Amino acid sequence: MPENLWTSEDLVAAAKGRAERANGRPIAGISIDTRTLAPGDLFVALKDQRDGHAFVGAAFKAGAAAALVSEAYEPGPNDGPLIRVRDTLSALENIGRAARARLAPEARVIAVTGSAGKTGTKDMLRAALSRLGPTHGADKSFNNHWGVPLTLARMPATTRFGVFEIGMNHAGEITPLVALVRPHVAIITTVEPVHLAQFPSVEAIAEAKAEIFTGLEPGGTAIINRDNPHFELLRRRAEARGARVVAFGQDGRADVRPKVAELSSEGTVMEVDVGGRQVHMRVAVPGIHIARNALAVAAAIDAAGGDLDEALPALAALAPPPGRGTRTELSFQGGRILLIDESYNANPASMRAALAVLGTVPRDAFRRRIAVLGDMLELGEYEKTHHVALKEAVDAAGTDLVFACGPNMAHLFSALEPSRQGAWAPSSQELRDPLFAALAPGDVVMIKGSNGSRMGPLAEALRGT
Ligand SMILES: Nc1ncnc2c1ncn2[C@@H]1O[C@H](COP(=O)(O)OP(=O)(O)OP(=O)(O)O)[C@@H](O)[C@H]1O
Ligand SMILES: [Mg+2]
Structure with a gap:
């Protein structure tokens, strides 16, 4: 039996909402889409491309335990328990904030941003950390203003390692998201000329990525790509936040760097120096870019206090996410x-x-x-x-x-x-x-x-x- 994600009382309190027709049924999961809703889930009626309030009836039909709705919602004839709030997205953020707050003090949270490789890096971290303890991470990319709070809200209280992808299309978008996540470890995979239509320069993109350091927990670690031209800028921004900086890459000055690397179409095998320790890594997905992301993964696991020899073998068996190789x-x-x-x-x-x-x-x-x-x-x-x-x-x-x-x-x-x-x-x-x-x-x-x-x-x- 999987544990329940939330008791109904805790959820109402976390959402800062008002319970209506409450029946005390616990919440097994959180859903924003009735097509993928599982029985026992809370259905959150978000307003995005369409208004989720039109689907509350369908959610209860599919077995929703409750629905999170705005004050104006008119209940349908077959509706079950409702949680009323002023704004459903803000309430989802509140639930996410509460989920983060209830983690045990020894739990470690890792956030990943970057112009490319966020999902791949997040998936490597999930696979590797799962070998060390209960690990929670986003499905798919889920890195935006609803994806991040949704992923947080879905995080079980017993989570030992939480892994979050944070994305952006404009300056200022990462700051509020990382404030919710409050990571102990923040990774920037790379800074590249993408979204140039929305930014005056690649430096401006680097500045926007550096927002991830604003949410670091005190004493947190910033993990930065030493091979990227924007390394110095990112390091300055991280240090300004009091973060410990760990550099990864092929550059001889990197803290985590391969001493030997063999790249082939079958993947990459590396002997890696992690702050003076030698570790063996085998990464099944080929490509130097993936190998570099894997260095960030090793750095992050180390920063989170995880055992690398125990965790890293997971990367030898991991396939890429769909459509990424x-x-x-x-x-x-x-x-x-x-x-x-x-x-x-x-x-x-x-x-x-x-x-x-x-x-x-x-x-x-x-x-x-x-x-x-x-x-x-x-x-x-x-x-x-x-x-x-x-x-x-x-x-x-x-x-x-x-x-x-x-x-x-x-x-x-x-x-x-x-x-x-x-x-x-x-x-x-x-x-x-x-x-x-x-x-x-x-x-x-x-x-x-x-x-x-x-x-x-x-x-x-x-x-x-
Ligand atoms: N460090 C990297 N540099 C360049 N390309 C990379 C890097 N890491 C991964 N990629 C490639 O970028 C593509 C997208 O990878 P991935 O989905 O992991 O990135 P993402 O940052 O999550 O993207 P999105 O912003 O769409 O969520 C894939 O083709 C992947 O192979
Ligand atoms: Mg992604």
């Missing part, structure tokens, strides 16, 4: 094709990293390297430059053919040598036919683009062939 071997015309599905999202840094991984697939197993690339979005005025600049990474990976779609990728496509040009199309949908016509057994196909470029369906179609 997922590998599938497909039967194709009597032979095999290797699909590397990177379709979840893209920015210049993750695009380069993914191309580099394509370049590590041995030629004896798969003879042609094919990159299928969709537009990187939200790059503002630097859009064209960032796309054309990928040519170097395409060439360095020994890419045999590029299939590209979207107006931005047209810039890269026309910059390529003609022998590397597969086909270009305005949209991912229109790229499908020329791509499928060109594929042959023995190809390795890496598909990547920003979420809005809809590369996912293309990967899905390939898996369906």
Whole structure:
């Protein structure tokens, strides 16, 4: 029997709400979506794209133990217990704050931000820390103004390690979220030119990421990428908050750095110096960017007082989250094709990293390297430059053919040598036919683009062939 997440009394108090039709039934979980609600959950009626109050009836039908609603809500005929509040999002934040406050003093909370690699790093931490004690972390990305409080509200009282992803699109967004999370350890994976449409410069992005240090607990640890050009700025911001700084990376001055590293298409094996101690690491997901995130993971576990030898072997068995390098071997015309599905999202840094991984697939197993690339979005005025600049990474990976779609990728496509040009199309949908016509057994196909470029369906179609 799983423990109950909240007693109904504690939940009403945490939400700072008013109970109506209370029946004392405990709360097993927290849901904001009736399609995934499990019996016994509290349904929180948030107003986002749609108003959750329209779904309260459906929530009770699905077995909700109670619903958190605003004062104006008119109960339906089959409604059960209600918790009334002025604003449901503020109430969810209140529940999250209470969940954080009730953790035992020895519990450790880790927050992860960065321009790329938050979810992957969070998942590595979850897997590794689960070997040491009860660990709670976000599902999926859940890193925004509702995702963070929801993840907090779902945290059991017995949690030993809490792991939170915190994201942002604008300056000022991280501050209130990290104030809820109150981490002992804060990681910034990397600072990269993404969201440039919303920021005047990459330095401004670094400043916004540094907001994560504002929420650190006294005596907390800041874990920063030594290989990133913005390291010094981030270090200054962390030290200004009284944080202990731990640097990770390949730089010889990093506190956590690989002494030996072997990168292959099967993953990375490293002997790592963690503040003077040697640890062995095997990371199943390939790529130097993932290996670097894994250094941050080791640094964070160490800072949280965890046993690295006990925790780190989990990384040898961990697959990437969906669409972030997922590998599938497909039967194709009597032979095999290797699909590397990177379709979840893209920015210049993750695009380069993914191309580099394509370049590590041995030629004896798969003879042609094919990159299928969709537009990187939200790059503002630097859009064209960032796309054309990928040519170097395409060439360095020994890419045999590029299939590209979207107006931005047209810039890269026309910059390529003609022998590397597969086909270009305005949209991912229109790229499908020329791509499928060109594929042959023995190809390795890496598909990547920003979420809005809809590369996912293309990967899905390939898996369906
Ligand atoms: N340190 C890194 N540098 C560059 N790219 C990276 C890094 N870490 C991961 N990536 C790549 O970035 C992509 C997104 O990874 P992930 O989902 O972990 O990032 P995220 O920061 O959570 O993204 P989002 O902001 O969409 O939540 C993947 O393709 C992943 O391989
Ligand atoms: Mg994420």
